Each structure stands twice: as C-alpha cells, then as structure tokens.
C-alpha cells in the first residue's frame with residue numbers, strides 16, 4: 001500500500017524554485033531517508049506532506065488522501081522549526097497533545113519509550129538539546145501515528161542519544177508505522193533507512209537502497225552523493241552525464 005506519494009511536484013517561492021519536479025513514493029512499513037544539501041528542498045517536501053503549504057503544481061497524497069485535513073491525525077511529525085510552550089512540563093505537553101488525537105498512547109508509555117520518564121516534571125526550557133529532540137519525538141508518537149515524518153530529527157544529538165533515538169523510532173516502525181526522515185548525515189541514512197532518496201535543487205537525483213548506491217565501485221556514500229549532484233549539475237548545464 002502506498003503511504004506517501006509526490007508526483008512531479010513543484011513549489012516556487014517568489015524567485016526561488018524550492019521543488020522542481022520532485023517524485024517520491026513510500027510504501028507501508030518502509031523507512032526512507034531523504035538526503036540533500038542545504039536548500040535541496042527537504043523541509044519544503046515535509047511541509048507539503050503535512051498540508052502546511054500547497055504545491056505550485058503536481059500531486060501530493062498521504063494515505064490516499066490530500067495532505068492536512070482528516071489524514072493529519074494519522075501523521076506524527078518532527079519539524080526543525082517546532083516551537084514549544086516554555087512554561088509547560090514535559091508530561092503536561094505530551095498529555096495535552098495526546099488529547100488532540102482520536103486514539104492516543106498512554107502518556108507514561110510515550111515518556112518511557114523516549115527515555116523521558118525521569119524528566120516528566122521538567123519545564124521545557126530546562127531541557128538539553130537532545131532531550132528537547134526526544135520530547136519532539138514523544139509529541140510525534142503520542143497520537144499512535146501510521147506515518148512518521150521527521151525532519152532532521154537527530155541534528156542536536158550526541159552519538160549515544162542518536163543510537164537510542166533510532167532504537168525507539170525503529171520500535172514504532174516495527175509496530176506498523178511508515179517513516180520518512182530527512183538528514184544530512186549519509187552514515188545515518190545508510191544505517192537506518194531501507195531506501196535513500198537524494199534530493200538536489202528540488203529534484204530526486206537518486207532513489208535506491210544504501211547497498212545499491214555504493215554498488216558501483218564507490219566505497220563511500222558521501223562520494224556517491226557528491227557524484228550524483230555533480231552529474232545532475234552537469235546535466236543541467238547541458239554537458240554529458242556519465
């Protein structure tokens with residue numbers, strides 16, 4: 001079953017082409033990483049999938065429906081720009097957000113899963129960067145979502161926190177969720193994802209398993225990505241593509 005579908009999606013902001021014909025399909029139960037340099041269009045794609053903005057042209061579907069609206073209750077999201085009410089405690093915030101969903105997980109279970117039980121009474125302002133990211137994950141999980149959309153979720157985390165984060169997130173996927181996440185970290189994409197979609201200048205330049213991407217004599221995913229973006233730039237300049 002197709003969970004996420006973006007077909008020839010364009011998104012233009014004044015003079016900027018944030019997305020320029022993006023294609024992306026994610027099937028149920030998949031873990032897909034969206035990789036791309038700064039400005040590639042990752043956040044724009046997530047905003048469209050969440051119904052926070054509309055495409056200039058092209059087609060976007062989530063669980064067979066238009067994004068936002070009724071389907072939003074089945075999607076858990078972590079966005080880079082997320083603001084949190086400063087004076088609220090971790091437990092209250094998770095409980096409050098849980099009430100917004102038709103079927104939510106018990107608050108204690110969510111705190112346990114995200115290793116926040118010991119910080120349940122802490123105010124949001126007192127959290128470390130990594131704890132704040134875990135709280136954002138808790139808020140994404142509390143509605144028992146079918147789809148998780150995580151935009152650079154581990155950006156502020158140290159190595160141990162990252163590992164714990166992905167352990168917790170994988171457990172949710174194992175229970176039937178589908179995961180799309182954005183990252184700059186090629187090692188993370190390759191370790192966590194079943195499939196990697198590389199974006200460059202608002203387009204898909206690769207869509208393959210991590211093994212397939214490194215299968216052509218290129219030992220390192222970073223080299224692969226740089227080669228792909230070079231090939232794409234060359235193609236745009238009208239030069240030959242290898």
Ligand SMILES: Nc1ncnc2c1ncn2[C@@H]1O[C@H](COP(=O)(O)OP(=O)(O)OP(=O)(O)O)[C@@H](O)[C@H]1O
Pocket residue numbers: 013014016017018036037038039040041042043044045
């Ligand atoms: N609201 C907006 N108004 C104008 N331009 C925008 C807006 N949102 C994004 N852009 C532009 O669209 C392009 C794609 O931005 P986007 O944030 O989607 O990239 P990204 O891949 O998420 O980048 P990063 O890795 O830096 O987070 C950039 O050139 C950005 O400046």
